[in-house]
Amino acid sequence: DGGITQSPKYLFRKEGQNVTLSCEQNLNHDAMYWYRQDPGQGLRLIYYSQIVNDFQKGDIAEGYSVSREKKESFPLTVTSAQKNPTAFYLCASSTLTGSRVYFGPGTRLTVT
Amino acid sequence: SQQGEEDPQALSIQEGENATMNCSYKTSINNLQWYRQNSGRGLVHLILIRSNEREKHSGRLRVTLDTSKKSSSLLITASRAADTASYFCATDSTGANSKLTFGKGITLSVRP
Numbered sequence: 001d002g003g004i005t006q007s008p009k010y011l012f013r014k015e016g017q018n019v020t021l022s023c024e025q026n027l028n029h030d031a032m033y034w035y036r037q038d039p040g041q042g043l044r045l046i047y048y049s050q051i052v053n054d055f056q057k058g059d060i061a062e063g064y065s066v067s068r069e070k071k072e073s074f075p076l077t078v079t080s081a082q083k084n085p086t087a088f089y090l091c092a093s094s095t096l097t098g099s100r101v102y103f104g105p106g107t108r109l110t111v112t
Numbered sequence: 113s114q115q116g117e118e119d120p121q122a123l124s125i126q127e128g129e130n131a132t133m134n135c136s137y138k139t140s141i142n143n144l145q146w147y148r149q150n151s152g153r154g155l156v157h158l159i160l161i162r163s164n165e166r167e168k169h170s171g172r173l174r175v176t177l178d179t180s181k182k183s184s185s186l187l188i189t190a191s192r193a194a195d196t197a198s199y200f201c202a203t204d205s206t207g208a209n210s211k212l213t214f215g216k217g218i219t220l221s222v223r224p
Contacts, residue, residue, distance in 0.1 A: 042216035098142055098204035103154035
């Protein structure tokens with residue numbers, strides 16, 4: 001059963017704490033992405049990676065960090081520097097950047 | 113930066129009617145893609161149309177692309193209540209490090 005998994009589905013944190021969102025894919029895709037979705041804002045790109053041990057900032061990278069130590073995994077850390085972290089976070093992957101993208105089910109993060 | 117802009121923002125139709133959604137973009141593209149999102153879920157790829165294509169069909173979906181007007185339309189024929197979802201267009205711009213940029217989405221409601 002191939003696909004992208006994100007865990008957990010719901011995550012609650014106190015303000016000031018860092019939190020790491022998991023993303024794993026078994027599609028053998030080179031490219032992986034993190035998007036943030038807010039109501040009425042559509043999807044905004046946080047970070048993306050085209051190859052292991054390399055990644056680029058997207059449009060809203062401030063307050064976030066990522067790593068790509070393995071091809072299958074692209075975890076996202078929401079740091080305490082992110083001023084408005086409550087959102088729906090979507091991980092995705094594709095064979096190449098710009099080709100069809102496969103999305104995970106998302107993680108809804110609530111910070112209070 | 114938001115490349116694709118969908119129109120209308122919301123659409124409500126009766127089951128059996130056709131639904132037409134539009135997307136406009138600003139820069140040259142390699143391809144344009146349409147995705148669907150059910151509430152609280154990840155996005156699902158519907159169709160990809162390349163810049164040298166003008167029309168593409170997939171089941172009840174028909175996509176057109178007019179690169180001179182920088183616009184695309186998604187037509188869903190004979191709509192069903194199960195088509196109720198948000199629909200996003202995404203563009204893959206030309207140039208180095210191209211990546212998909214999503215619009216804000218269209219909320220489609222199909223009344224049974």
